[in-house]
Amino acid sequence: MGMKIEIYIEELVLHDFLAVDRYAIGDAVSAELARLISEQGSPALFAESLHIPSLRPAPIQLASGAVRPEGVGAEVANTLYQSLDRLGVEGK
Numbered sequence: 001m002g003m004k005i006e007i008y009i010e011e012l013v014l015h016d017f018l019a020v021d022r023y024a025i026g027d028a029v030s031a032e033l034a035r036l037i038s039e040q041g042s043p044a045l046f047a048e049s050l051h052i053p054s055l056r057p058a059p060i061q062l063a064s065g066a067v068r069p070e071g072v073g074a075e076v077a078n079t080l081y082q083s084l085d086r087l088g089v090e091g092k
Helices: 019-040 069-090
Strands: none
Touching: 019 069
């Protein structure tokens, strides 16, 4: 049986998006993180239980036309995944 991973994001700050899109963006972040972890494996950082009080990934530059909530959520998830993976590698 595989490892159980639970990620809790207390606050995700996104500027210049409609409030009505917040749940769709959040759902897309969750779905894309789950897909990335399922297909590419968990970041090295997840080898043990941990708490990261704050994570500030690089700003995301969205391609024009990619501002639908699903696309935004996927981009956010990819950036978070890469940041977590990089953090795990650097912490070793």
